[in-house]
Amino acid sequence: MTRLQVSPTSARLDTALQKALAEHRIVGAVVLVAQHGEVIYRKAAGFADREARREMRPDMIFRLASIAKPIVTAAAMRFVEEGLLTLDAPVTKWLPNFRPALPDGSRPAITIHHLLTHTSGLGYSFLEPADGPYHQLHISDGLDQPGLSLDENLSRLAVAPLYFKPGSSWRYSLGIDIVGGILEKIDGRGLPEIVREKVTAPLSLQDTGFSVVDLSRLAVPYADGHPEPVRMTDGIAVSLYGLAATFAPSRILDAQSYPSGGAGMAGTADDVLRFLEAIRTGGAPILKAETIKTMTMEHVGPQAETQGPGWGFGYGWAVLVDPAAAGSPQAPGTLQWGGAYGHKWFIDRANGLSVVALTNTTFEGMTGKFTIDIRDAVYG
Template sequence: MTTDFESRLQAAVAAGEIAGATAVVVDRDGVAFETAKGLRAVGGEAAMTPDTVFWIASMTKAVTSIAALQLVERGVLDLDADLSGLVPEFRDLKVLEGFDEAGAPRLRPARRAPTLRELLTHTSGYAYGFLSPDLLRLGGPVNTGTKADYIQPLQFDPGEGWVYGVGIDWAGFVIEAASGQSLDAYFAEHVFGPLGMADTAFVPGPEQEARRAGVHARLPDGSLAPIPFAMPQGPGAWSGGGGLFSTARDYGRFVRMLLNGGELDGVRLLSPQTVDLLSQVHTGERRAGAWKSALPTMTNDVDLFPDMRTGWGLATMITPEAGPNGRSAGSLAWAGLANCYYWVDRAAGKGGVFMSQVLPFGDAKALELFGALEAEAYGR
């Protein structure tokens, strides 16, 4: 029987509003629902399938956060310690305070280095250029595949605000320095291998590449156009903030691990106490998870819950109130730039993943479909 969500997804595909998408709903015991509709790329012939591979962008952040918290549990890292001994770049951080009349940046020394807690909660001061007109004006390297991509001045002193940015990429460098492993090797050994996430990696293998969905741009008339897309290849600087490729099936296993308090199929990644800790808001009264765009080709203005004071935990956004489509208060959620989304409702024991590939982020049609998937999961 075709569900309401499947009908709406198929209608969106037929109308050319979306090329295609995959989705799963999971509970603590397994997959409750799975579907794939449409094509992997506009103008192509390959159909979307449940094992289609997507660039999941910032859905990488939760994986990096879990990896960092594993090292905290082992006593290798501390959430609130000085990290400048592990990351030399933290010893000479600057805060950007605007530009003088001649157009030169006004920089001053940061009062201190960010902590791991601040990197994970986006309170470090590190921003994304597509959210910061000042960083765009400053310019700098983009997608060179090296650590230099992430060297930039802070927007404020660590701990003094909230801004979405590359802090979790720096958390990835912290993991590498503390563990002695490259980030891809650490993930493979400590996250993807234990969880059976065989289709998740920074660099898809040939078999995964053959199943990859194309990335599209939403044009002014609402239509879609395929666009060239590739992440920098090689070990220069694995992006712990946005570099992974995965499938809805694989990420559904990651969601199930969180639903089960850090364990899946008898394999434990985190203690229940740590999962409880990451599920708490660590940003106080600061509004987290909403922004104004500085680069409309990358992201729209975004406020996923305009009537709610959302916060940020140690891995995800947290919605402290019940959501309009069924999720419980205290649920975890986040997304990837090309309009992939997930939620983790630990109270109800449900979660879901929706994957598409269209820019800019915050696409109205993708968000509508993600909302319909969530409503389907709760029988709304």
């Protein structure tokens, strides 16, 4: 176990943050680092709205995108603890019409475990070329198409062919959106109310949910661009791995948009850190320690390379199996993921670390040099 020296760590993080801003790779960011429960670094920098010259503040609200996934996964695991949901149950128990087929026409069972681990055979539009079936069927990634209902999106998704037999491989997917729909079927309430009761209220996450509690604090989103990031508008397509993701920033402001379990939440860095700290310290007050043990197990094998070589996947996050293969200073068992609007977080349990870096710049803040610079600055 390593205890970080606060002053050198802060200086390194300041340098990494200012360099990303000076090079116009990001527009603004909030970065938090906690070790053994103590916040040792807290910095807001850059602009929340560049054109209005509105500076970033620590309490800014961001569109969280996939940071929603571990939060909704935690809500699902509460249902498991309460005996309302079982991990090996088929999706058709609650969604009888959701029976996507393999290319050979067979319709294999998809379980809750498959959805939570992204081994269901489902995918995302942004991970396939423009002529792929998800694009042809106009399937939403939960980031676009304001006003679309979950029932309509699931009906489109059910027609798309599965990429592989469930359980046989790994592919990042809309699985957590389906989990959200199942929780609604079980509970009878909407996903926002469920997540509030099971996760955000017990943790006092007052700024985090499926709507924006204070529009004056909502950060403007930007997309990678040259010579500087460009302000996002609805319908913007942003390049990623030679493909593209489509965004509609207004989605979260449209009450008719379905609550996407995989991408539909907004919140602050402080709230995200509080959630991560609950996970790091064993789950209380939202989950039991044995549940956290299940969630933090590696379920798919490092060959999946969920965050590159050396990374597998648990429930809600990637799990670091081989730091040497990953080229990472993080300890084995580190949990990590991000968000498409420009975010990265990790929990290094062996070193007592929880790190949150929320930016308003897609995709630099999720997959760019910024994320490596922040990680390496933490460890020195």
